[in-house]
Amino acid sequence: MSMFCFQCQEAAKGTGCTVKGVCGKNDDVANLQDTLMYVLKGISWFNEKLRAKGLNPGKVDKFVFDGLFSTITNANFDKTSFEKRINEALALRNELHEKCKENNIELPENLPGFVTWSAFSVEEFEEKAKEVGVLSTENEDVRSLRELVIYGVKGLAAYAEHAWNLGHKKDEIYKFMQRALVATTEDLDVDELVDLVLETGKFGVDVMALLDEANTSSYGNPEATQVNIGVRNNPAILISGHDMKDMEELLKQTEGTGVDVYTHSEMLPAHYYPAFKKYDHLVGNYGGSWWKQKSEFESFNGPILFTTNCIVPPLKNAGYKDKIYTTGASGLNGATHIPERKNGRMKDFSDIIEHAKECDPPQEIETGTITGGFAHAQVFALADKIVDAVKTGAIKKFFVMAGCDGRMKSREYYTEFAEKLPTDTVILTAGCAKYRYNKLPLGDIGGIPRVIDAGQCNDSYSLAVIALKLKKVFELNDINELPIAYNIAWYEQKAVIVLLALLSLGVKNIHLGPTLPAFLSPNVANVLVEQFGIAGINEPEGDIKMFMEESAA
Known part of the structure; x- marks a missing residue:
């Protein structure tokens, strides 16, 4: 067994992936994700103590939910990205430790391993995963409930990040996420863990309400809309994932360039928002669900932007392999990653736009419309x-x-x-x-x-x-x-x-x-x-x- 992961529905043999993820995740990436989770618990442990004194740095919340989001199924397959995240996580955890000491926050004499462990090489990071992965919890029922909480918190992280990108924040959600991570390291009994599971669900309602407010206040309430599923004869970019802020900025930067934009998979609902309907070059939705991308990306011809998870690693001979761009928490070996926003500026999508101009228009795979937009x-x-x-x-x-x-x-x-x-x-x-x-x-x-x-x-x-x-x-x-x-x-x-x-x-x-x-x-x-x-x-x-x-x- 070179890895163990059972967080998604396609877990091998219905029990868990032990050599390579069915999702396409290699064992080294899976192990680095386990190690990152371990260090995120240490960050959360220190930050809880700082938060109690009103001293928690604001950057910690985003770092934690962004790290969690990167470990979601089909989000990030880039080994280098996780090596960088772990190094940054260790540095941040140590910074928080020093801040606790500087402010005379009482700490136990014997600190838990996840707040003290350090390493300097990717080999050490991978080796540590063997000790701290899912199976390190020996009791099957406790392991099950702990992981149910952790997977719920990963879902919270995804929605919290989308809302954050639109300027909508809620400290109670970040506080709970970090408290829940720490709780999965504690000796809680089954009843206490069941209560924590339900509390995770309560914050699930809260974070989805926060994101709903973020989306609707930014782009209007979704409207019943017929979405085109045909194509036009212009070069184009296909945008996938879930992040509406990325969608907005891509549409602004492609306006007047002669490059069309099509949605794929979970980005389809962008068409339902009134604010996006003013963009004539938002043509329609191309294809269907995320898992069909290996065929649909070939026929699309243009570059593809992944804003979040739902990535299927392409085959070695895939014709679109050099056309993949990632951003945010997503990542893929060999793909071009578009950096985060800085100093309040938009992300820079100029590279993918210029790439699109060199490509043929999409090949039509269907015609007609589909209807959606029936939010509350x-x-x-x-x-x-x-x-x-x-x-x-x-x-x-x-x-x-x-x-x-x-x-x-x-x-x-x-x-x-x-x-x-x-x-x-x-x-x-x-x-x-x-x-x-x-x-x-x-x-x-x-x-x-x-x-x-x-x-x-x-x-x-x-x-x-x-x-x-x-x-x-x-x-x-x-x-x-x-x-x-x-x-x-x-x-x-x-x-x-x-x-x-x-x-x-x-x-x-x-x-x-x-x-x-x-x-x-x-x-x-x-x-x-x-x-x-x-x-x-x-x-x-x-x-x-x-x-x-x-x-x-």
Whole structure:
């Protein structure tokens, strides 16, 4: 075993990747990520003590959530990037240690290893991972709950960074993230860890609300929008990932250059924001889900900008290999990395723009439009129509099918499920799971689309807000009394925080697929089943029958 990672749905054999990640992550990168996590816990340990005295440096919060974000599945495959991050983390941790001593903050005589360990070479960093990785927690149930918290915190980090980039910050969220990291090093019992899991979910709601405010105050409330999926005859840049600030700055810098911009995968919802509709060169969405990029990037012809995770490392002979650019927490060996903003200035996208001018226009792979933009404000505008449809029986049930997509053949389940749903049901979705059914001709119910797409995975917050609004409208005591079923697909850690957020809101009987997480021990899985009704999936027809019978009951 040269590594161990089981944080995503595609963990090898349903248990964990031990030689190379199914995602494409090499063992050296996996080990460096484990070591970075170890040092981030040390930074958080010192910063907690400084924060209690009002002395915590502001730079620490961003460093921690940026480091966490870089370890999310499919975000960063660049070994050099992690070597640099660990060196910076060790320096920052030592700086915080000195600050504690300078301010006479009492520290225990015997400091824990994660606040004292130091090394100077990448070989030492990799070797340390063997001692401090996931399997260093021997008790299976404690390990499971600790990792559930850590993966939830990684999801928090992703959303916190997007909000931060738009100038929206919340100290309570950063404080919790660091406290939770430290708590995973402590001797907590199972009940205390379960409480920490639910608290992580509570902060998941908070961070998604923060990001929703950041996005809507910056770019307006998403509107119902038909998005073009064809192409024009101009050179172009394909932008993927989730960061709307990067999207804004790329559009500003490409305006008037003759270079078009297309969204890919999770960046599709950019088209729904009013502020981006003024850019005529934001042409449409190219292709589908993240895992199809190996074929879709070849036919796109132009350069690709990754703003966050969802990277699939290209094959050695891939024609687009030298056209990949990364920025933010993302990284890939051989890709050109666009540095962070400095002194309040925009990122400099001039290199990728000049590169695009040298490329052929995209090859058309489909035509037509897809519809989205149904975040909570847009759905509230349709509230009377929706309520009437429920009261008259035109809509029998809503199915929340948010979450992630992935490569596995088993994910065809979600396409079949959508196709076979009764025509008096509506799908509520967010995240790239929608690509399994958002191009199907499912029609509408009295003008209400049968696929209501709220946006990115972080926009799952809108689905929660919609559910709470309906609970109020129908004067119900419990959110679980609504005619809503939850059949969610997961892949990585942002889906984990969405799940924990829903649990913290009291949502029960969530079905999760295509498989339950490998990091859930049998005992922890039983706790989730008993307390929250978490269940897996079976086959579409039987599951639909089960859901509809629950509705009738």
